[in-house]
Amino acid sequence: MSASVSPIRNPLVTGNKSYHDITEDICSPTERTPTPAWVLTFILAVAGLALYVFCVGWTIYVGIGSWNLNRTIGWGWDITNFVWWVGIGHAGTLISAILLLFRQKWRTGVNRAAEAMTIFAVMCAGQFPLIHMGRLWLGFFIFPYPNTRGPLWVNFNSPLLWDVFAITTYFTVSLLFWYTGLVPDFATVRDRAKGVRRRLYNFLSFGWTGSAKHWQRWESLSLILAGLATPLVLSVHTIVSFDFATSVIPGWHTTIFPPYFVAGAIFSGFAMVQTLMLITRKVLNLQDYITLEHIESMNKVILATGTIVGVAYLTELFIAWYSGYIYEQFAFYNRVLGPYYWSYIGMMSCNVLSPQIFWWRKLRRNVMVTFVMSIFVNIGMWFERFVIIATTLARDYLPSSWSYYTPTWVEIGLFIGTLGLFGTLFMLFTRLAPVVAIAEIKSILKDGGDQYVGPEVARKKAAETTEAH
Amino acid sequence: MKTYNKEVLYGLYNDEHDMLKAIREARAQHLEIWDVFTPFPVHGLDNALGLTESRLHISGFIYGAIGAIFGFGFMTWVFTRDWPIIFGGKPYFSAPAFIPITFELTVLFASVGMVVTFYTICGMGPGILNPTLDDRITDDKFCIAFDTTNASEADEDKLRHFLNGSGAAEIDTKNI
């Protein structure tokens, strides 16, 4: 009955777990009183959130003039942060949807947290287009609704409006996907809880019973949502790239942007998953569920996507020369050797060169190295967006309007503030919901857990047969 | 708390393979299973129970098609009938530029529609509380339940006997 598993696969769940052990290990963090480490991190995150609220308030009160944007450089840290955050969100959908379609079973250890990360990252991302409009109270103008202004419709031909649709759809679908996956696990928490917590999880678990028919529909729903989320995740960053690529600005208008943005998004998202999961697995004692195998697999994805991004960088550079179009050539000359050369160096070294260390198995399986690398990649991908946005704008067609841009404290505060917002939400998530998908882990235990099959058993068997000969 | 007004006889199994074997046996003996509850989706359970394939994906296709037609149709109406404007030298009916939003609406309609359908047909939703047989079903117990509301004592004995013989770790009745 149970599927045949190759002897060279390592177990996905270690520590000889029973089903009950899994429930116990994953639910207990939501039941214990928070540890001092959690409280400390939470306070730090909330402080960041407070900074965020203050800076948003300042921006709205003073106006966009409190930022250092100018007539040449109309997009700076705001849109850089937007693209960076949206990109980070993509790994969650990749792990939960695309890896589900590709039957990469190791995804079960990290998909829940990665999806949560997606939702929180998209929330952070959504802030920036909203506040960069300046007059936030007119934000509802971006939605097409019958109005007394004509009725004047929004411009459906504008990539910025496509963004509105893409981001809201992405957020909604990710939330539904994530929550539908959570419902059975909330039921597990519910059935262990008492008092007020029982009432809370009664509400959150939507009346889940675990009936066979419900499971069947649930699986069908998960699979189709995964099928829908896969092109969706591609479309979202594609549309973000259209914000730039539909223009006629040299350095922005290039056809490789859609797939290259998507690869970069997955790249940065996996780095963020690594950063978060390396800490979470330690703090919540989940080393048996998020094993070195998981970390190694994610490092391979980072290596692969980092290299794809590298191919794209070099393609752009080469085709800029090949095009024979002097403005295109200048835009790329300027990226590499212009006033923002340091951010190009940061991008190239963090995104393309440094992940190459993951060709070595030893380094892929080293937790400390992985953690440092994940931070590197996060920084590198931020630089990439900065290179694309600010560097390109700083040198336009008229040398007289060339400019240079540095952020004000408000812009820096906003960026750090969104880290606080993200952190606050993620810390709350680790308290409220099981951070590993309980039901899904249980369903792979018998073909991915070490007490049933795995190299140990296979090795023993092989040893026995050789002895018999 | 919702109630089904049923008296249920159920057996709890410790292992999904024992449960699957019991289900196949019960079906071979023509015992009518009311429902089966498991902590996770057990592969092969649908076939063992003889469940028909879920038709959720068909509803998804229909919702998606509605979203696509609505999105594309609406933009076409706005830009060719209601308020034609030329943007960037594009024609009024600039189909390639309508594709992204059409796609997003297709996905949005299909996903939201399917999720709502899923919760509705499963009788679930925020605040709804369906009765459960045992708290450990969401942990590590696999449950086969028989409806004994109108069953005779002899039938109930037969079911009890069956559960006993098929390796159920615990057997109990409950009114839900």
Place this chain on the structure above:
Amino acid sequence: MNQFTFAARQKTVLIGFMVLGLLCLGITFMTDDQFHTRFWTNYLHNSVFFTGIAFMALFIISAFTTAWGGWFVNMKRVWEAFSSFMIPGLLLMLLVVIGLWGHFHHLYHWSDADEVAKDSIMAGKAGFLNKNWYTFGTIIIMGIWIFFYQRIRTLSLAEDREGKGIADGYRHHKLIRIWTAAFLPIAGFSSAAIIWQWVMSLDAHWYSTLFAWYTGASWFVAAMALTIMLLIYLKGQGYFQSLTADHFHDLGKFLFGFSIFWTYLWFSQFMLIWYANVGEETVYFQERMQNYPVLFYANLALNFILPFFLLMRNDNKRKYGPMFMASLFVFFGHWLDFFLMIKPGARHTAMEAMHHADGAHAGEAAHHAVEFAMGFTIPGLLEIGTMLGFLAGFLYVVLNTLTKAPLSPANDPYIGEATHHHVWPYID
């Protein structure tokens, strides 16, 4: 039947088609214009198409092996056999190279020194678009691909003969893993470079950064489609009995998914160029939409709409009829896609060269409506015959390679997974 025997009847049929292909090439050559444009474009088109499929098969093995895929190993011999066509593929491309040096053809505008001298854009590209690079790129890059093919194939066969499974720690498989992983980035960089040379430079002025990935996706889908058709045929002949509906289901998913991915790349490239409306770029699509409308829309219909609706249902992916149909259309569709990439640019080059030879003003022909011409505006019977000839040649090499090893890689660590492969929800 674990050992494939290349039946005499199959050989006869394939040789028959190869003769037909040669005949068609010959007729094309005889009835052609002074530069033999139709002959050379047909030759280049099919050489690039089938060589690319061979390359993609190696890429597929590499990607799947690196991702620790287990389900495909009982069909990996077919992909190994596909990649063996890279060797004749190199020979085919070498003829184009020879033609370039001997001025036998006017495929590439940049190969004409007089034109380059007059044209500042092409002069700017001369550092890359020149005979030396074309020759060097073709030989070195394909040489590297063939080298990797030899390594991976040798190890795979050695595993079959000498592999001791768990006892020697799956030594061969671990080596294959290293070679396949190393091949992926090399394939990524080199395929882009070679596509720019072989295909994109046909429209010597035009450029698109996405073009190489788009072409690669086209090769990938074509390779999948051909795999499905060949496997259905071989299974009907009694081979590959360990392949079940579940394997075809997964192949079908790849065909479906990557058809959509191809469409995504097509749309990204088209939409961005359409939207920005820069003359230097739009000329590429302008030319194809106005002078090749049938092919332009057939391309989308065959490669997106048809597989999308045919393969959306799971049932269809598990039936041989619909799968074969979908693969057939998609395979032909991607052949048309390459036709559409190659013919218009080469035709313009030839027309300009002819005007030039006649003393007329060069460049006159470009950017104007061109007349309907069989073999250019749509593929004629000669093109179909040539394609069948190349296909027969491809299959001859593939089937010949298949005879050289057992069809099932018995010592592969994943063979158990592959033979017990089930796709949700078709379990048990």
